[in-house]
Amino acid sequence: MDRKVLKMATAVILVLTFLIPCTIRRMPDMHEQYALAEEIRSAPILQTHAKASVAPENVVKESNTLNGQLKIEIPQGTDGSGIKVSEDYVTQTIYIKVATDVRDYFSEYDISGSSDKIASLQYYNEGGNGVIAISMNRLYEFTYKLEKGALYMDFIDPHDIYDKVIVIDAGHGSRMSGATKNGIQEKDINLDIVLQLKALFDAYDGNIGVYYTRTDDSNPTLQQRAELANKAGADLFISVHNNSSGTGNFTSVNGTQVLYSESDDRELGSKKLAQICLDNVTAATGSNDFGLLKADDIYIVRSSEAPVALIEVGFMTNRDELAKLADPEYQKTAAQGIFNAVLEAVKEGY
Ligand SMILES: [Zn+2]
Numbered sequence: 001m002d003r004k005v006l007k008m009a010t011a012v013i014l015v016l017t018f019l020i021p022c023t024i025r026r027m028p029d030m031h032e033q034y035a036l037a038e039e040i041r042s043a044p045i046l047q048t049h050a051k052a053s054v055a056p057e058n059v060v061k062e063s064n065t066l067n068g069q070l071k072i073e074i075p076q077g078t079d080g081s082g083i084k085v086s087e088d089y090v091t092q093t094i095y096i097k098v099a100t101d102v103r104d105y106f107s108e109y110d111i112s113g114s115s116d117k118i119a120s121l122q123y124y125n126e127g128g129n130g131v132i133a134i135s136m137n138r139l140y141e142f143t144y145k146l147e148k149g150a151l152y153m154d155f156i157d158p159h160d161i162y163d164k165v166i167v168i169d170a171g172h173g174s175r176m177s178g179a180t181k182n183g184i185q186e187k188d189i190n191l192d193i194v195l196q197l198k199a200l201f202d203a204y205d206g207n208i209g210v211y212y213t214r215t216d217d218s219n220p221t222l223q224q225r226a227e228l229a230n231k232a233g234a235d236l237f238i239s240v241h242n243n244s245s246g247t248g249n250f251t252s253v254n255g256t257q258v259l260y261s262e263s264d265d266r267e268l269g270s271k272k273l274a275q276i277c278l279d280n281v282t283a284a285t286g287s288n289d290f291g292l293l294k295a296d297d298i299y300i301v302r303s304s305e306a307p308v309a310l311i312e313v314g315f316m317t318n319r320d321e322l323a324k325l326a327d328p329e330y331q332k333t334a335a336q337g338i339f340n341a342v343l344e345a346v347k348e349g350y
Pocket of ligand 1: 032035171172178179186241242
C-alpha cells in the first residue's frame with residue numbers, strides 16, 4: 001500500500017477513535033431533550049375551571065386588624081363538618097369546599113384581611129358544594145379555625161416550618177411515557193423510584209419539607225414542575241428520569257448520568273449538587289458512573305431558581321440495566337442513593 005494512503009488511513013482511524021466515544025457519550029441523553037421538548041409542544045392549555053378568576057382586590061376587603069389572616073364568612077348554620085379545606089401544592093391553590101348552593105359567593109359573603117399573598121380567586125359550584133379556590137402567589141402551608149360564622153386562615157411560608165425545603169419530580173406521566181422499552185415505560189420507573197424515596201422521607205425524623213410534582217400517574221406541565229420548585233423557594237430541586245440510547249435500540253451503554261444547569265455559577269449550585277447525586281446514586285446502586293452533562297437546553301433545568309439535578313438513574317436500552325430498573329429492590333437502592341445525596345447536600349450547606 002502507498003505510504004500516503006496508509007498515513008491517511010491512520011489519520012482517519014485516529015479521528016474516529018476520538019469521535020466515536022464522544023458521540024456515544026453525547027447521544028444517549030438525546031431522548032430526554034426530545035421527550036421533554038415534545039411535552040412543551042403538546043401541553044394542554046390549562047383550564048382549571050370555566051369560571052373566571054377574580055383579582056384579589058375585587059374580592060378581599062383589606063383589613064389590617066386581622067394580622068395577615070384571611071377571614072372568610074360562611075353561610076349561617078354551617079359547622080365544621082360542612083367545610084373541607086385542601087391544597088394542591090403543584091398549582092399553589094387552596095380549595096375551601098362549603099356545603100352550600102350559593103351561586104355568587106363573592107357578592108353575598110365577605111372575605112376580608114390581607115390579599116398580598118393571593119394571586120386570584122375563583123368560586124364555582126361542584127357536586128352540591130360551593131368551592132372557593134384561592135390561587136396563591138407563592139407556595140404556602142395553611143392553618144384555619146372556624147369561629148362565629150367565619151373561617152380564619154393563616155398562610156405560612158414553608159421555610160418557617162422546615163429547616164430545608166426540597167422539591168422532587170418524577171419525570172413524565174400520564175400519556176407522556178418518556179422512554180419505552182419492552183413494554184416498560186420510563187414514567188412508571190421514575191414514579192416507582194420517587195415513591196420509594198417518599199417512603200424514606202416520610203420515615204425520616206429530620207426537619208426537611210418535601211414537595212412532589214406528582215405521586216401518581218398525572219402529568220403536570222414542565223412549567224408547573226419548575227414553578228413548584230420556584231414558588232416553594234426550594235433549596236434543592238431533583239428530577240428523576242431514566243435514559244435511553246439515541247436510537248432507542250438496545251446497546252451496551254449503561255450507567256447513571258446527572259444533568260445540571262451550566263448557567264448556575266453558584267458555588268453551592270447545580271453542578272456540585274449533580275456531582276453529589278451522581279456519587280451517591282452510583283455508590284448505592286453499584287451502577288456505572290456515566291458522568292455529568294450540561295443541560296440548560298432542558299426547560300425544567302434552565303428554569304429552576306433552586307440548584308437542580310436531573311438524575312438519569314440508568315439506561316432502559318441496556319438489557320441488564322432495564323431488568324434492574326424494573327425491580328423494586330433495585331429501585332429502592334436508587335431511592336436510597338438520592339436520599340443520601342439530599343442529606344449530603346444539606347450537610348454541605350445547600
Ligand atoms: Zn425522561
